[in-house]
Amino acid sequence: MKIAVLGAGAWGTAFGQVLADAGNDVTMWAIEPEIVEGIRDRHHNAVRLPSVDRLPDNMTATGDRAEAVAGAKIVVVAIAAQFARVALAEFKGLIPDDAVVVSLMKGIERTTGKRMDEAVREALDLPADRFAAVSGPNLSKEIADRQPAATVVACADLDNARMVAAACTTDYFKAFVTTDVIGLEMCGSLKNVVALAVGMARGAGYGENTAAMIETRGLAELTALGEAAGADPKTFRGLAGVGDLIATCGSPLSRNYTFGANLGRGMSVEEATAASNGVAEGVPTTDAVVALGRELGVATPLASAMSRVLSDGISCQEMLALLFDGDVTEE
Numbered sequence: 001m002k003i004a005v006l007g008a009g010a011w012g013t014a015f016g017q018v019l020a021d022a023g024n025d026v027t028m029w030a031i032e033p034e035i036v037e038g039i040r041d042r043h044h045n046a047v048r049l050p051s052v053d054r055l056p057d058n059m060t061a062t063g064d065r066a067e068a069v070a071g072a073k074i075v076v077v078a079i080a081a082q083f084a085r086v087a088l089a090e091f092k093g094l095i096p097d098d099a100v101v102v103s104l105m106k107g108i109e110r111t112t113g114k115r116m117d118e119a120v121r122e123a124l125d126l127p128a129d130r131f132a133a134v135s136g137p138n139l140s141k142e143i144a145d146r147q148p149a150a151t152v153v154a155c156a157d158l159d160n161a162r163m164v165a166a167a168c169t170t171d172y173f174k175a176f177v178t179t180d181v182i183g184l185e186m187c188g189s190l191k192n193v194v195a196l197a198v199g200m201a202r203g204a205g206y207g208e209n210t211a212a213m214i215e216t217r218g219l220a221e222l223t224a225l226g227e228a229a230g231a232d233p234k235t236f237r238g239l240a241g242v243g244d245l246i247a248t249c250g251s252p253l254s255r256n257y258t259f260g261a262n263l264g265r266g267m268s269v270e271e272a273t274a275a276s277n278g279v280a281e282g283v284p285t286t287d288a289v290v291a292l293g294r295e296l297g298v299a300t301p302l303a304s305a306m307s308r309v310l311s312d313g314i315s316c317q318e319m320l321a322l323l324f325d326g327d328v329t330e331e
């Protein structure tokens with residue numbers, strides 16, 4: 001099967017390798033000529049995934065949008081969430097009418113408060129049954145090293161979810177399916193905010209109890225928000241929910257965790273941004289989560305505290321103190 005991957009970042013490239021390992025012909029699309037030439041001519045992405053010496057032979061790249069998606073049965077989108085809508089507008093009318101569009105992105109659009117399923121479908125005028133989201137504990141470098149991992153594919157049409165899952169199944173990567181697109185989107189986006197906070201606590205020198213408190217209260221917050229948005233609570237207990245939370249909040253391979261850790265060590269937001277190796281989606285998503293909570297009538301103490309960190313520069317101690325504010329409540 002021919003599959004196009006739009007965006008040759010760390011995860012786009014690693015997932016492209018998974019698809020190629022599963023036997024598909026993969027064409028990456030990237031803006032930067034250096035990345036296109038590297039993947040096409042040397043099977044190497046020195047900019048975004050230097051840890052892989054040689055990408056598979058059935059993986060190529062182009063900077064030409066029409067060429068990238070021509071004949072594709074699956075079009076994967078792996079562009080930084082805040083730029084996805086604008087980037088995808090250029091693909092409208094080029095993507096084959098029978099292709100399923102798969103988002104790997106984990107973020108909420110800051111300007112509209114919309115999830116990626118909404119932004120992608122609006123940008124491409126795509127019906128629900130042709131949109132799928134992939135999310136789970138999937139740190140790109142580990143998967144690029146072909147370490148065993150699993151993920152979840154969500155699509156309103158379960159047959160299309162199964163088709164996408166089969167296309168990315170290898171002897172080291174397994175995909176489960178669900179129809180809970182909203183749940184998957186909410187899990188992937190909101191856990192990044194939690195990872196920022198856990199990273200910050202770790203960077204400031206706090207230990208296991210503090211990390212466990214933030215992760216558990218963060219999971220409660222993202223579950224409440226997800227349920228209010230229409231998600232199935234079961235999704236939050238699975239790979240895309242608690243699974244991704246464990247991976248992202250426990251690894252320096254996570255850009256969100258690392259961004260938070262740098263804040264906890266005393267860097268400013270500007271310094272942590274400059275030090276970041278790739279997009280930390282939790283940063284623009286934090287305010288969108290606070291706004292979504294307000295809209296849905298759900299309290300978002302952790303996201304609100306992290307918003308104060310990002311906009312007012314409060315310290316880790318002050319951020320954590322905000323979580324202790326208020327009355328005695330049931331857990």
Ligand SMILES: NC(=O)C1=CN([C@@H]2O[C@H](COP(=O)(O)OP(=O)(O)OC[C@H]3O[C@@H](n4cnc5c(N)ncnc54)[C@H](OP(=O)(O)O)[C@@H]3O)[C@@H](O)[C@H]2O)C=CC1
Nearest residue numbers: 007008009010011012079080083087105106139140278279
């Ligand atoms: N890395 C990971 O472990 C995982 C990441 N994800 C999610 O996948 C998404 C992509 O992540 P990842 O690949 O790691 O991120 P990177 O930061 O490595 O790459 C971001 C990608 O977005 C592209 N991009 C940014 N701005 C634009 C634009 N205006 N137009 C077109 N393309 C643009 C970049 O292109 P360019 O290189 O040309 O700048 C690059 O391909 C994110 O939402 C992330 O949360 C999900 C699971 C795992």
Ligand SMILES: O=C(CO)COP(=O)(O)O
Nearest residue numbers: 136137138139254255256
């Ligand atoms: O989503 C991820 C792992 O599942 C990757 O997290 P980061 O975007 O923080 O690197």
